[in-house]
Amino acid sequence: MIKLQNVEKVYRTSSVETLALNNINLTVNRGEFVSIMGPSGCGKSTLLNIMGLLDEPSSGHIEIDGxxxxxxxxKALAQLRNQKLGFIFQSFHLINDLSVLDNVEIPLLYRDSTAKQRRELAQQALEKVGLSNRMKHFPKQLSGGQKQRVAIARAIVGQPEIILADEPTGNLDSAMGNEILSILQKLNEDGATIVMVTHDDAMAKRTHRLIRLFDGTQVQ
Incomplete structure (x- = not known):
C-alpha cells in the first residue's frame, strides 16, 4: 500500500545541513493500523508528510498502491493525494468562518462532484463521527474533541484508502483521546489503512504495529 525505499530527507541552509530522515525502509500493508513513535525532533512528522506526498524526500523512492x-x-500527484489520502492534523486546521458542514466539504471541491453530492457525503462523514447534530455550528462553538472529530470527518469525506494522522489526540484529554482513537479503529475495521504519529504509548499499543524513530533513523 505504502512503500518507502532508502528514503532520506536533508534540510539545508547556507551554513547548516540537517539529516531529518536517514535511510528509511518500510512498508505499510493494506488494512494495517500503524503507529509511529519517537522523541521530539526525531523525524516523525517529516516521515508522515513524505508518506502523504506533502513533502519530497532528498533521495529514495516512494510507492503508493504499487x-x-x-x-x-x-497535477497527477495532487489528484493522487486528493483521491487516495486523508489527513488529520493535531491543530485541526479548520476554517473558523465556515460551518462544520462546509469545512468537511472542502476536499470535495477539487473533485468533479455536484453541490448536492458534496453535501450528502459531508453529512454522511459527520454522522460517522457522531456530529450530525453540529453540522450548522462553527468551529469556535465546538470543544477540542468535537473539532478533532470534524477534522476526521473532513479526512474521510472523500472515502480515501489511506488516512494519515499527526498526533490526532495530542491536544485532547485522555477520555476524549480514547474516543478519537476508537473512531480511528472503527475506520480501520471498515477498511481504511491508517498511519498515526503519536507520543502516547497506550494509544500506540492499540494499533497493529509500532515504528520507532530516533534521530531520523528507524529503530528495529
Missing amino acids: SRVERYQD
Missing part, C-alpha cells in the same frame, strides 16, 4: 510517485507530474 506506483512510484516520482513519476507523477504535479
Whole structure:
C-alpha cells in the first residue's frame, strides 16, 4: 500500500545541513493500523508528510498502491493525494468562518462532484463521527474533541484508502483521546489503512504495529 525505499530527507541552509530522515525502509500493508513513535525532533512528522506526498524526500523512492510517485507530474500527484489520502492534523486546521458542514466539504471541491453530492457525503462523514447534530455550528462553538472529530470527518469525506494522522489526540484529554482513537479503529475495521504519529504509548499499543524513530533513523 505504502512503500518507502532508502528514503532520506536533508534540510539545508547556507551554513547548516540537517539529516531529518536517514535511510528509511518500510512498508505499510493494506488494512494495517500503524503507529509511529519517537522523541521530539526525531523525524516523525517529516516521515508522515513524505508518506502523504506533502513533502519530497532528498533521495529514495516512494510507492503508493504499487506506483512510484516520482513519476507523477504535479497535477497527477495532487489528484493522487486528493483521491487516495486523508489527513488529520493535531491543530485541526479548520476554517473558523465556515460551518462544520462546509469545512468537511472542502476536499470535495477539487473533485468533479455536484453541490448536492458534496453535501450528502459531508453529512454522511459527520454522522460517522457522531456530529450530525453540529453540522450548522462553527468551529469556535465546538470543544477540542468535537473539532478533532470534524477534522476526521473532513479526512474521510472523500472515502480515501489511506488516512494519515499527526498526533490526532495530542491536544485532547485522555477520555476524549480514547474516543478519537476508537473512531480511528472503527475506520480501520471498515477498511481504511491508517498511519498515526503519536507520543502516547497506550494509544500506540492499540494499533497493529509500532515504528520507532530516533534521530531520523528507524529503530528495529
